[in-house]
Structure formats: C-alpha cells, structure tokens
Amino acid sequence: MPLEVFQAPATLRDQLIEFQARQQCHPLTELEQHKEELAGYVGVYLLYYRGQFPLYADITYANQAKCCMPIYIGKAENPGKRTGKGTIAGGLVGRLREHRNSIRQAPNLDVAEFQFTVVAMAVDLVAWGEAVLIRHFQPVWCSIISGFGIHAPGKGRGAQMRSMWDEIHPGRLFAQQLPPNLVTIANLQPRVTQHCQNMSTRLGCPTEVSSDAE
Numbered sequence: 001m002p003l004e005v006f007q008a009p010a011t012l013r014d015q016l017i018e019f020q021a022r023q024q025c026h027p028l029t030e031l032e033q034h035k036e037e038l039a040g041y042v043g044v045y046l047l048y049y050r051g052q053f054p055l056y057a058d059i060t061y062a063n064q065a066k067c068c069m070p071i072y073i074g075k076a077e078n079p080g081k082r083t084g085k086g087t088i089a090g091g092l093v094g095r096l097r098e099h100r101n102s103i104r105q106a107p108n109l110d111v112a113e114f115q116f117t118v119v120a121m122a123v124d125l126v127a128w129g130e131a132v133l134i135r136h137f138q139p140v141w142c143s144i145i146s147g148f149g150i151h152a153p154g155k156g157r158g159a160q161m162r163s164m165w166d167e168i169h170p171g172r173l174f175a176q177q178l179p180p181n182l183v184t185i186a187n188l189q190p191r192v193t194q195h196c197q198n199m200s201t202r203l204g205c206p207t208e209v210s211s212d213a214e
Contacts, residue, residue, distance in 0.1 A: 013132050020046070020119050020133060025067035028103070028114040031096055038092045042077045043121040044129045045092055046070040046137070047099065051113030055168070055185055058196035059140065062205035067115055069196065069205050072141035074099070074149050075130040077123050092118050102148065105171035138199055140192055141165065164188075 025048065026034060049056050049071040050063050062069040076095040096116060103109045121129050134142050141148045147163020152174035164183045166175035200207040 008128065008132075013136075016119070016129055016132055017136055020044075020117065023117045023119060025115045025117050028096070028100055028111050028116050031093070031100060031116070035093050038118065038120075041092050041118075041120040042075075042123050042126055043092055044073065044075050044119045044126060044133055045096055046117045046119075046133070046139075047072040047074075047141075048115045048117075049113060050115065051110060053108055055189060055192055056140070056196075058193055058200065058207075062196065062200050062203075062207075063115075064206060067117060068203055069199060070137050070139045072099070072139050072148055073130060073134050073137060075126050077126040092120065099148070102172060105173075106169035107171055109169055137203070138195070140195065144192055144195060145188065 028047070046067075047070055048063050048067040049059050051060060056071065059069055059071055074095060076092045078091065096118075100111055103111050103114060119129060119133070145164045145168060147165035150163060160178060162175050162178040162181045164181055166172055166178075167181035167183050168185060168188070170176065197207060199205070
C-alpha cells in the first residue's frame with residue numbers, strides 16, 4: 001500500500017494568497033518607520049522592483065501602478081516560537097534590513113527602487129507560507145537568478161562559485177573573494193523576459209513594456 005501523504009487544502013493556499021494581496025506595500029527606504037509595527041513578528045516578506053535595470057524592465061512595468069510582481073520572496077522565522085509575535089531577535093525587520101544592505105552594496109541597484117509587503121504569521125506556518133507564495137509568484141530572484149538571500153560562505157567553502165545574483169549585481173564584499181560565475185546579462189535576458197511576460201499574464205499585471213523601459 002503506498003504511503004499516504006497529507007496535503008494542505010487548496011482553500012488554505014487561496015486564503016493565504018488573498019490575505020497577502022490585502023497587505024499594504026511600503027517603500028524599502030521607509031523600513032525604519034515601520035520597525036515598531038513589525039517588531040517581534042515572523043512571517044514572509046515580498047520585495048518589488050520599480051527601477052531602471054534593463055534586465056528587469058518587465059518587472060518594473062508590471063509594478064508601475066501597484067505591487068503586482070515580486071522580484072524576491074523570503075521568510076523570517078525563529079525556531080521554538082509558536083505565535084506570530086514575541087521577543088524575537090531579527091524577525092521580519094532584521095531580514096529586510098539584511099536585504100536592504102545587500103541592495104545598497106550593489107552599484108547597479110538603488111534601495112529607493114524597491115518596495116515591500118509582509119505577511120506576519122504564526123511561526124509554524126512560515127516555511128509553508130513562503131513555499132506557497134514562491135510557487136504562486138515565481139519571483140525572478142527565487143526562480144532564475146539565485147543567491148540574493150545567501151550569507152558569507154562558511155569556513156572551507158570559500159572556493160565555491162560566486163552566485164548568479166552577485167555576478168549580476170556585484171558589491172557584496174564576501175562575494176568579491178569568490179571565483180566568478182560565467183552567467184551574463186545577455187544570456188539571462190531572453191529567459192527573464194519570457195518568464196516575466198508569462199507571469200504578468202498569470203498574475204494580471206500590465207504586460208506591455210513602455211519605450212522608456214526598453
């Protein structure tokens with residue numbers, strides 16, 4: 001007899017996606033203004049891009065009117081906690097600060113070009129929630145260009161290849177010490193463009209790239 005596998009009801013996934021859509025989008029430059037509101041919470045966060053980097057022209061266009069297509073989704077959780085709020089070091093604010101710092105170090109990105117939303121959750125649901133939202137939105141920095149969320153490699157791993165994200169967006173000191181990645185923007189562009197156009201249609205975002213974004 002095959003092993004029986006428990007599956008979360010589709011209605012629960014739909015409820016999470018609907019809940020996420022109701023959350024307000026904030027400029028990443030205003031993160032500190034929301035630190036008291038977010039303090040102590042764990043959950044999932046979504047980053048949205050509205051900048052001029054050509055590789056992400058379709059993402060910028062999709063987000064011109066509202067936060068529609070995230071470029072990255074991540075989670076902030078604290079093992080051992082069983083509620084969404086408590087005395088938690090880091091949490092949502094801590095993780096968003098880490099990402100803000102990574103963006104600041106990249107000369108071809110600007111923190112002012114990013115916005116974020118958060119989905120505060122009970123810690124038992126965080127990993128599940130992140131997986132559901134990544135599958136739904138398929139953000140480029142989660143599905144195609146990997147490495148944005150990594151930290152400096154541990155001892156003995158310094159010879160690993162530089163991540164795709166760090167090759168495209170150089171600046172983080174730990175990545176500069178790693179062997180280069182052979183990925184190029186020219187090679188990525190067709191795949192990223194096709195992916196974003198497909199996701200724009202699926203998510204109901206604007207799909208026509210303006211002449212200014214080309």
